Structure formats: C-alpha cells, structure tokens
Amino acid sequence: MNSERGFITILTGMYSFQDCIHFLASVRKFHQEPIIILIDRVPQIFYPFLKAFKNVILKPAPANENTVLASREAKLALYATSEFQKTIYLDSDICLLSSINDVFEALETEDLLLTEDVQPSIIKATNLLRGKQQDILADVLPTLQAVGLPLQEDSIQYNGGFIAFHKTEITAKFFDEFKRYFEIIKNNQDKLLLKDQGAFASAIATVKPKIKVLPPTYNYLSKWKEAYNIHEGIKVLHCTYPYRPQYAKDVTRSVYTRIFDKLAPLFLPNQITNPWRTK
DSSP states (O other), rough: OEEEEEEEEEEEEEHHHHHHHHHHHHHHHHSSSEEEEEEESOOOHHHHHHHTTOOOOOOOEOOOHHHHHHHHHHHHHHHHOOOEEEEEEOTTTEESSSOOOOHHHHTTTOEEEEEEEEEEEGGOOOGBBBSSSHHHGGHHHHHHHTOOOOOTTTTTEEEEEEEEEOSHHHHHHHHHHHHHHHHHHTTTTTTTTTTTTHHHHHHHHHHHOEEEEEEESSSSSSGGGGGOOOOOOOOOOEEEGGOOHHHHHHTTOOHHHHHHHHHHHHSSSSSGOOGGOOO
C-alpha cells in the first residue's frame, strides 16, 4: 500500500471532464490524501489538467467504446485498483462540501459504508428494467430473480456513487461477487438496463459484509431534492457541474478553475447532451 487511505473516482470519456476537475478541486479543499482516477477515452494531452492537483494518480480504466459500460466495469475493479487500506470511491460529478474524515474513521470497524438510493426498495426499482416505469412495477422483483439475482422483497438498492470500503477478505469476496452478478446483467440487456445496483445488492445478499448506511447528506442528489427530508448540512453533493447550485460552485472556485471553465466550451463536448446517458 502506498497510503493508508485515499480516494478513487472514474473518468471514462470527455463528457465528464469538467465534472472531474471540480471533483478534484472539492476534495483538495478538505483533504490531502491521494486521489486515483481510473481513466479511459481521454487523450493524454488533457492529463496535465488533472495532474495540476497534487497527489493525483492516473490508472487505466477498462477500455470500452460505450463509456457507461467502461465506468461500470471500472467500478467492479475498485478493490483491485485501490492502493489504499481504506478507500472512498466517489462519482466524478460529486462535490464535497465538507471534510469526510469520519468516513475513513468508521472504516476501522466496517467493511463497507454506503448510502441508500433515493428509491431504496428493490421491489420498486423500475429504474433497473427496460420499459415504461408505470407499466413494469409488478415485474421488477420477478424479472431480477428470473435472471439469477438472489434478491428478496426486503433487499435494498444502494446508490453506487458513494462506496467506502476497507480492504479485507470479506470486501475482496464482495467485489468478486459484484463482478459475477454484473455479468448476469450484461447478458440480459434485453430485459435490464446497464446499471449496477442490482448486482451490488446481490453481492451484499450473498457475502453479507459488515455495512454502515450513511444518511443522504453523504450522497445528496439535488435532482431528487423533493424526495429528501433532512435537517442537517449536506456533506457530499451529487450533481453535474452545469446544474450545481452557486454555493457549491463557490467551493471549487479558484483562479485555476475559473480559467478552465472559460476555456472548457472550446474543447469539451456538452455533457448535457452526452449520448451515452441514454444507453
């Protein structure tokens, strides 16, 4: 291990490049631990923009023309690619609003720290299936079970944008099972969307790691703000930079990011029109 603890994110393709710059800026606002970026389909000429932040390590992500699939497979590889005993994985469109040292500290006694999805019940997870959501609610659990996922009515859907883990035999087994169940999802894309929540929940059901569920303040998706009922300060804001509220943009505001943002429209694609978001 190069370090006792650190962060990992994933950058597959140029559509999320601006998000990643601001992700790095937000982490460096509160933390000095190393940050690994699993990267694919980003020309090396752009690497210096990322390396401008201290202690950033670039590692190749699984290569795939479909950047969504590449990012999913990179998530399966988090355990293997982490150089840390304690790792916090965050999606690259996340902005830290405060220190999350308490997450590293909690990994002393937990295998995994997670946050529930906005819709935590697997039986209501129409977001995992193909078809009109209003028409497939009754089919969610039977479909997931029919393809071979060991899920039950009380299974929980976690949001994969925040995963903290301690390197143990249990978490190694968990990621092995996560990968195995995701293969089932890949092989059933006629019925299932290319999402990893079902495989993640299946791995938890199979391995039964010691987990701690954190409140939504650790993975607050502003798109779904009406679904929350929270009274504490948000620690981790999860939304793409173009939609980010000004108070969050102020967290990552610096001379460097201001210059980058002015130049970004000249050489970055418009992430809002990213065609892979519909895959």
